[in-house]
Amino acid sequence: MKIGREFLAFAVVGVIGLVVDVVVLYLLAPLLGWYAARVVSFLSAATTTWAFNRRYTFAASAASAASGRSVWREYLGYLATMTAGAVLNYGAYVLTLHWVEGRWAAALGVAIGSVAGMGANFLSARYLVFRSHRGG
Numbered sequence: 298m299k300i301g302r303e304f305l306a307f308a309v310v311g312v313i314g315l316v317v318d319v320v321v322l323y324l325l326a327p328l329l330g331w332y333a334a335r336v337v338s339f340l341s342a343a344t345t346t347w348a349f350n351r352r353y354t355f356a357a358s359a360a361s362a363a364s365g366r367s368v369w370r371e372y373l374g375y376l377a378t379m380t381a382g383a384v385l386n387y388g389a390y391v392l393t394l395h396w397v398e399g400r401w402a403a404a405l406g407v408a409i410g411s412v413a414g415m416g417a418n419f420l421s422a423r424y425l426v427f428r429s430h431r432g433g
Contacts, residue, residue: 300423306354307419310346315411318342319404331403335390338407339383340376347375355427371426378421382414389413 321341325334351371393406 303354303423304419307350307422308415310349310354311411311415311418313349314342314346315408317345318407318411322403322407326403331394332391335387335403335407339386343376343379343383344372347372350422350427355422375422375426378425379414379418381421382416382418384414385417386410386414 318338318341320338322331322334322338325337328334329337387410389410389412390403390406393409394402397405
């Protein structure tokens with residue numbers, strides 16, 4: 298089933314995004330603090346996942362949609378449609394920082410946040426950003 302393959306690819310890309318998110322977060326936190334650094338790390342991860350999802354997960358849909366709009370418009374649309382997932386993601390991150398202490402609390406918060414936002418982000422990406430004329 299195509300949606301199952303897409304979801305699996307989306308999850309794999311999400312793991313790549315998670316790594317980017319955590320690395321950027323830990324690099325920037327000493328400069329910006331845990332909350333501001335999280336905003337930048339999320340945007341870095343979202344940009345990474347957009348590029349990988351565009352190239353691999355939704356390649357056929359992205360190719361057919363690309364003929365009608367610019368890449369920048371698609372990218373900005375991706376960021377905009379990720380808002381629901383971003384809210385869930387950031388909320389889970391903040392709650393984790395409040396409830397868990399230790400060196401890896403922020404990484405755990407990023408992971409929990411990623412899982413919390415994944416479903417909303419997948420549906421947004423599949424049906425809003427990378428939609429094509431599919432039968433089902």
